[in-house]
């Protein structure tokens with residue numbers, strides 16, 4: 439199990455003249471860590487910092503001891519954005535074989551990741567004709583090709599039906615059990631319970647950090663959503 443996959447210190451990000459992340463500090467280790475907060479609170483921006491594609495005003499982000507985005511991290515970090523990152527005019531198989539070549543991994547990995555995301559029945563189908571959920575699973579399959587030690591998943595379950603959501607969360611836990619650090623964002627509070635550790639975010643700051651149980655207990659709330667509201671009200675008082 440990875441202990442401190444990610445170390446963030448005093449991270450400050452301004453986008454479009456607005457402060458989006460405010461002197462944020464946090465470490466992320468093994469297991470499934472959820473980043474939850476309302477739309478626009480800065481989740482995607484934080485994830486972009488982890489993979490080294492966000493311009494930052496101040497602070498540092500290291501991943502496995504190296505600066506985020508370093509070439510040495512390329513094979514160790516898998517990143518799935520909200521937009522599908524596969525080619526629409528290629529089939530699932532063709533996409534995976536192409537990315538396997540780019541990443542320098544053997545073809546046998548294609549079978550593994552197709553099974554992992556349960557796209558076996560759609561291998562030969564052109565991605566442009568898949569449903570939104572199937573397309574996001576194809577993107578996830580690409581991210582799994584290199585067997586990353588850190589998986590950064592930006593709202594991977596948006597638009598998926600409850601059964602697929604359940605399957606994907608089970609997959610995240612299987613990956614974490616095999617030793618990967620899995621960092622998943624969501625703005626759906628009912629996904630919180632599925633995380634080993636939760637970071638609640640609001641307006642560029644982390645306002646709670648703990649297991650779902652710890653966060654609820656500390657806030658005196660029955661649900662994570664209730665805890666979020668209680669913390670916001672307490673902060674405003």
Ligand SMILES: Nc1ncnc2c1ncn2[C@@H]1O[C@H](COP(=O)(O)OP(=O)(O)OP(=O)(O)O)[C@@H](O)[C@H]1O
Nearest residue numbers: 453454458475476477478479480481482483484625
């Ligand atoms: N390219 C950009 N230029 C300027 N500002 C941006 C840009 N992208 C995002 N922002 C702003 O940064 C803030 C944080 O956006 P971000 O996408 O990180 O939020 P989020 O929590 O991921 O939201 P969502 O859940 O809706 O995806 C928002 O106020 C947004 O308007």
